[in-house]
Amino acid sequence: MAGCHLYRYLTSQIFFPGILLFLLLVPGGAFARKEDGTLDRILSPHNGQPVIVRAGMPFDVLLRDITSPAEVSCALIGADSVEYPLTVKSTADEQSIYTRLECQPPEQIQPGGYALRITAPDGTTDTNFRAVWILAPEISEYYVLAHVTDVHIGKQRNNRPDPEKVFAAVIDEINKTDAALCAITGDITENADPEQFRRFLGLLDRFSVPTLVCSGNHDRDNLQYERFMGLQTWARTFGSDGFLVFDTKDYVVADDWGPQPGILHRLRRMLRPCRFTIGLTHRYEPAMGVRSQLVLFADDPIDLLLYGHTHQERRPGEGPYWAGDRVVITPACVDGYYRLIDITAQGPVPRSAARVSGIHPD
């Protein structure tokens, strides 16, 4: 199967179990994120918002607290601790509080997952694990996308397995499949406690494939999600397909007045040349912002929207008003569920939700 081919190609060099070795080999002086798990100078990419590119193809790095962008150096670090210096072009805007660098990996770098390390002009470093994934030069039209949602790390449940154990089991199951990447659509924590974020991030690096993470309503309190995961609205490409990740905010308040609708429009336009565009969010309800719905489902319709929140399969008619059948809701990971979706030349084809066995009493 072509998906197996892609998966093997992606994983043949460095992936699981190499990733565990990779974590052990990173020099002790360089911290992944800050010591408390929050993002440091590299806002993007990171293990929840990785870039997935072919060797030699440039990608953007978003930094903060950088005074001299031209003096920043960047490198990818492989599982074997070998550093691959990146060609860096500063696209910094002097009036912006952020620094955007265009980085280009070498042509000869092997496919697989890499840490991204930046060295600031003052010699300090920041490293994000599993931040950059180099794709094989040839990508099949077919691959498998895994969907996980509602992890709820920290949730207390009588006579039910610990959400961390369930998440670990789900990850192990997905790692055994053909999945080439995994979307995790929010409620990664029970109540946005920093320790819950740290425990989630600790497990996230157990995945052997790139992981695209978005926020859920349980993750947004006192801007904790922003501290640990950064941007809430962003886009990535995987081969010829686009992924548009966004937040659907508080359930009673649409966000038609904030920056998100404009960002969504620009990202949607950017992804227009893609074969398929898949939206990832946590929830969608009728009361939510019409502007975003126009952008995603009327003016330039996306091909599939994945979300969770309800902990159940989709009911008839459920979802954005104009989305029609292009919606998949996957039951909760905290209950052991995940879903595989075949991305075929004809379009995304969701499989039935799967459930890890032997971990739930029922």
Added chain:
Amino acid sequence: MITGLLISMAAILEAALPENGQVAFIAGEEQKKRIITVYDFSTRQFRKVGAGTHNGAPSWSPDGQVLAFTGRIDDRYGVITVNADGSNPRMADLDFEVLDDMPRWSADGKKLAFSVSLGGEPPRFGIAVWDLATNETALWGGDAFPSLRAPVWMPSTDLLMALDVQTQQDDISDKLFALREDAEKHGVLLALAWFPGKQYTEPVLVTLSVALPLLYVAKAPSDRSAEWMLLPDHKGRQIAFESDMGGDREIYVLGKRGVVNATNHPAADWFPKWSPNDRMLAFESFRDGRRGVYLSVVETARVSPVAVSASWDCWSPDWSPDGKWLVYVSNRNGKPDLWITDQDGGHAEAIPADSWALAPAWRPKGN
């Protein structure tokens, strides 16, 4: 000499802000902490005037004395009004879930129209009208359409009266007659009809018991596209609206010349706002890459930039009552702040607040 130059520059900058007037806006980044706040140009001070939490976009009453917005007080989410100084908070008593669309004032300031959810799968929406004098709320529009949403009052019935009942088809003619009669008694709304499973909306005229397709009545056939942001001018003689009928989102104006494209460009154009003299529309466009604020002279469709940058976004424009100034939101300094500029966009000045500032609405002068 340098000192003198600096003083002159400071004087120019000082003069760049209006000397009086007020702008209401949503203050706060986290939605559950958002609260309506008013900025006063004469004192250069902010004052929180909202009530409860989760405050949505503010809407001034025509006399500038009362603000309306959606929000939550205790466990109830609904439409709230407060006086301009924040006193006398009131919430509409409703059996329906209120949607976050901005509540809209009638021209006499006695009624508020807003969107509600009527439940169901797929969801149905409706239009509720709150009579502030009697405190009664009623659903408008009858049952001609499965869903109605985003109401805005027509300031007058001029446009309705201009329609020739005799030239309409019989069934439309009867309904139009009934609608006119209803409109004379209770007022008339513009709104959007939504249809389950269909990717379009339909602009409609709505009264207490009747709803009719606007474009059909005005003899411009609908292209079955997704319209949004219907906005009549201040006299009710032209209607601006967004539509993707040409493939990308544009702003059209329905008026005496029929339906004209006021912003024609392959990039998306949205969020029209009439100037006080009804000759121009401020709007948002992506024609220069990022989200920016532009003006269109409606008569000629000539478009000019007002607040545009390759490095940041500008959005949510609103006019000062004298038409000299525009307030808008920009993340130029890293977070959404209010900015003020003149009509030419020649000089922009920030009004930095501690938190995010969204959905600015300039206080009308009143009568």
